[in-house]
Amino acid sequence: MxxxxxxxxxxxxxxxxxxxxxxxxxxxxxxxxxxxxxxxxxxxHNEVNYLVPWSRLKSPPQQGGVYELASFQMRPGGPAVWGSAFQASMLSHDFPGYGKLLGAFHSEFGLLNRVHVLWWFQSADHRAEFRHKAHTDARVVAAVRSSVVHLDSQKNQLMFPCPFSPMK
Structure with missing residues (x-):
C-alpha cells in the first residue's frame, strides 16, 4: 500500500x-x-528495463480499469534460456482474453533476471474472474507448467492510475 x-x-x-x-x-x-x-x-528503487523482443507496448482498450504488474524473478540465463517458455505462458493468457497484455519488460539494470508484465482489466472483479477461468484452461496450465521451471519467485500488484497518469 x-x-x-x-x-x-x-x-x-x-x-x-x-x-x-x-x-x-x-x-x-x-x-x-x-x-x-x-x-x-x-x-x-530504480530499474532500467526494455521490452522483450516479442512484446509491443500497447495502450489499454479504454480509460479506467485496473492494472496488474506481475514481476517474475527468473533463474539466470536470460531470455535465451527461458524466453520461449515465458512468452508462451504470457500469450496463453492474452490470446483468449484472460487479460489484456500491455507490455512485457526485462531488467537491464537493477535486479537482474527480472521480468515485469503489465496487464489491464476492466475491474479487480473481472481480473479475479478471468484468472480463475485461466486456471481451468488446459492450454494455459500446460504453458505455465513449462515456464515455471525457470522461475524463482513471483510478485503481483494491483495498481490504480493517478488522475495525472496517461494510463488512466
Whole structure:
C-alpha cells in the first residue's frame, strides 16, 4: 500500500540523462514535485528495463480499469534460456482474453533476471474472474507448467492510475 510506480519511456540512455539533468534544473519540478514528494518518501528503487523482443507496448482498450504488474524473478540465463517458455505462458493468457497484455519488460539494470508484465482489466472483479477461468484452461496450465521451471519467485500488484497518469 501507498506505493507509487512510475514508468518512464526514453529513446536512449543519452535522452534519459538529458531529461534527468533538465529536471534537476527545472524550478517548477523542484518546487511543485520533488519538494513535496521527498518528505513522503521512505525508499526508492530504480530499474532500467526494455521490452522483450516479442512484446509491443500497447495502450489499454479504454480509460479506467485496473492494472496488474506481475514481476517474475527468473533463474539466470536470460531470455535465451527461458524466453520461449515465458512468452508462451504470457500469450496463453492474452490470446483468449484472460487479460489484456500491455507490455512485457526485462531488467537491464537493477535486479537482474527480472521480468515485469503489465496487464489491464476492466475491474479487480473481472481480473479475479478471468484468472480463475485461466486456471481451468488446459492450454494455459500446460504453458505455465513449462515456464515455471525457470522461475524463482513471483510478485503481483494491483495498481490504480493517478488522475495525472496517461494510463488512466
Amino acid at each position: 501507498n506505493q507509487v510506480f512510475h514508468v518512464w519511456k526514453y529513446d536512449s540512455y543519452s535522452q534519459r540523462a538529458a531529461v534527468r539533468a533538465a529536471l534537476a534544473q527545472d524550478p517548477s519540478w523542484i518546487s511543485e514535485y520533488i519538494s513535496k514528494a521527498l518528505p513522503m518518501l521512505t525508499s526508492q
